[in-house]
Every structure is written in structure tokens, then in C-alpha cells.
Amino acid sequence: MTLNDPEEQTAVFLKDVSVAYRLPVERFASIKEYAIKKVLGKVHYKDFFALNDINLSINKGEIFGIIGRNGAGKSTLLKVISRVLYPTTGRVWVKGIVAPLLQLGAGFHPELTGYENIYLNGTLLGHKRVEIKDKIDAILAFSEIEDFINSPIRTYSSGMVARLGFSIATAWVPDILILDEVLSVGDAAFREKCSNRMQELIKSGATVFLVTHDAQLISELCTRAVLLENGHIVSSGTGAEVSVIYSRSLADAHSLNR
Numbered sequence: 001m002t003l004n005d006p007e008e009q010t011a012v013f014l015k016d017v018s019v020a021y022r023l024p025v026e027r028f029a030s031i032k033e034y035a036i037k038k039v040l041g042k043v044h045y046k047d048f049f050a051l052n053d054i055n056l057s058i059n060k061g062e063i064f065g066i067i068g069r070n071g072a073g074k075s076t077l078l079k080v081i082s083r084v085l086y087p088t089t090g091r092v093w094v095k096g097i098v099a100p101l102l103q104l105g106a107g108f109h110p111e112l113t114g115y116e117n118i119y120l121n122g123t124l125l126g127h128k129r130v131e132i133k134d135k136i137d138a139i140l141a142f143s144e145i146e147d148f149i150n151s152p153i154r155t156y157s158s159g160m161v162a163r164l165g166f167s168i169a170t171a172w173v174p175d176i177l178i179l180d181e182v183l184s185v186g187d188a189a190f191r192e193k194c195s196n197r198m199q200e201l202i203k204s205g206a207t208v209f210l211v212t213h214d215a216q217l218i219s220e221l222c223t224r225a226v227l228l229e230n231g232h233i234v235s236s237g238t239g240a241e242v243s244v245i246y247s248r249s250l251a252d253a254h255s256l257n258r
Contacts, residue, residue, distance in 0.1 A: 010095065011176055011207040012058040012081055017090030019051040019076055019231075050076040052231040054090070058224075060175075063198060063208045065218040065225030065239050067246050072228040074211045078178050081209065096175025096207075099125055101165050110154035114145060114164055117153055121168045135171040142193070143167040163190060170197050173204045180211045195221055215243035 022045040028034040037043050051073045058064045066074050079085035080092055082100040107121040118139055122132035140146050143163040148156065156164070169177060177198075198208050198221065210222060218225050222239030227246050235245045 009059050010057055010093075011060045011062070012056065012095070012209075013091075013093040014054050014056040014080070015091040017051060017054040017080060017087045017092060018049055019073075019080065019085065020047045020049050020088040022046075023048050049231050051080070051087070054231075054233060056226070056233075058207060058209075060095075060207055061202050061205055062224060063202060063210060063222045063239075065222030065242065066209065066211045066228065067213065067215065067218050067225060067242060068228035069213075069250075071230075073231040074228055075180055076231075077228070078180050078209060078211055081176075082178055094176065097126065098176045098178060099169045099172070099174035100178040101169045101180065108153050108161065108165070111152055113152055114149040114156070117164070118168055121165070122171075125169065125172075127172065131172075139164075139167045139171050142171075142197070159187070159190070166194060166197075170201060173201055173206055175205075176207045176209070177201060178209045181213070191217075215247045218246070219243035 024034070025044045025046050028037070034043065054077065066077060068074050076085065078100070080087055081094060082098050083092075083094065084100070107124045108117045109120060112120060115136075118136065119129065119132050122135070123129070127135075140149060143160075143166075145156075145160050145163055148160065153161065153164075166179070169179075201208060210217070212218065219240045222242075224237065225239045225242035226233045227235040227242050227249075229249075235242055237245075
């Protein structure tokens with residue numbers, strides 16, 4: 001894929017993006033051993049590319065899916081788009097306010113109540129206290145956890161955390177909403193509510209990135225998608241097309257491991 005400058009309708013644009021981590025070549029028995037060898041200049045490194053030469057152009061109002069097995073580079077890609085992580089090489093262009101829900105519990109304090117965490121998380125997303133107060137009732141109604149809202153987050157199940165996190169992130173209409181495996185922990189009713197909410201956001205002009213291992217979700221919700229393997233885009237197309245290719249790759253891998 002050859003990309004030039006982003007067009008007017010483009011929400012996210014990545015050109016030749018790579019992310020490399022420096023990893024020690026050898027293992028160390030202790031931190032002390034590592035520190036001594038580092039001081040002596042005897043620690044040798046190799047580059048591990050979590051992403052390698054990624055080119056993408058996503059338009060405003062798309063639900064864009066990213067799928068792949070563990071370690072494929074999905075979360076790294078989302079962190080680059082969220083500006084949490086800067087690429088080693090390449091260009092990243094993001095237009096608008098990003099509301100990232102990168103992992104369950106991100107931005108939550110385990111000892112604070114759900115109610116207190118609504119204010120904490122809303123503040124981290126850039127909203128003022130009065131704006132958060134105006135959305136409290138809507139957040140509670142969508143999350144359906146009113147009976148537990150005054151309990152510490154550490155007492156919540158993963159599904160409850162997902163409900164609250166998604167409710168906060170989507171209470172306002174962001175330019176770009178990023179969801180990393182959030183829908184994988186919800187029940188069927190919650191997933192349907194999330195799907196309807198995302199459709200509402202799309203109609204309002206938002207762009208949604210959805211990372212999941214669930215090929216069915218990619219097929220049902222995403223207008224376009226990419227399949228990542230070892231930091232590379234190995235397939236792109238409609239959500240339905242990419243989900244089929246991913247399912248086949250899993251089946252082939254399973255047959256080889258028998």
C-alpha cells in the first residue's frame with residue numbers, strides 16, 4: 001500500500017510505522033549481575049520489532065477492526081494511535097480527540113469506589129468535573145452497576161469493570177474511540193448494547209478502533225479490518241473478509257500442532 005498525505009476525511013494516518021524494543025541477548029540470573037555487566041559495557045542487545053512498516057489510512061466514521069493472535073502487535077498499534085507510545089520510525093497523524101480504553105481497569109484506582117472512579121477516569125479523558133456530573137446518571141444507566149457503584153473497584157468482576165469503563169469512554173462523543181479487548185468479557189446483552197452505542201457514535205461522526213480475538217465481532221461490527229502477524233499486516237479488507245482469513249489461519253495452526 002502506498003500512502004501520501006492524509007485526505008480531508010482521514011481520521012488516522014500511519015506511514016511506514018515501526019516500533020522496536022531493545023532486548024538483552026543473554027539472560028541474567030539477577031538484577032545485580034545485569035547492573036554489573038551494564039556498567040562494564042558487556043550487555044549486548046538486539047532489536048525486537050513489535051510493529052514493522054505499518055501503513056494505514058482510516059476514514060472518519062469507520063469501525064476499524066484489528067485482529068491477530070497474542071503477540072501480533074495489536075495493542076502496540078493502538079498505543080501508537082493513542083499517542084501513548086511513539087514509533088521508532090515512521091509518521092503518525094491523528095485528527096481529533098482520542099478516547100482510549102486500552103485495557104480493563106486502565107485509569108481506575110482499585111481502592112476508590114466506582115463513583116469516585118467515574119470522576120477520576122472522566123478527568124483523565126479531559127472532561128471537567130461539571131461535565132462529568134452531568135453524565136453520571138447516563139453512565140450508571142448504561143453500565144447497570146448502580147447497586148455496586150459505592151464499592152471499591154477491586155471488588156468488581158472483569159465484566160463490571162468493562163461495563164463501567166465503556167460507559168465512561170462513550171458517555172461523550174469522541175472523535176476517535178479505541179477499544180482493546182473490552183467486548184470480549186461481556187455477556188451477549190452487554191455486547192449488543194455496546195454495538196448499538198458504537199453505531200450511535202458512528203452516526204455522530206466518531207471513528208472506532210476495535211481490537212479483539214473474536215472473528216465474529218470483527219465480521220459483524222467492522223467496516224474494514226486488518227490481520228496482524230508478528231508486527232506485520234498480512235491481510236486487509238472488509239471485516240467479513242479478514243475474519244474468514246483469521247479463522248482459517250487458526251484452523252491451520254491447530255491442525256499443524258496436532
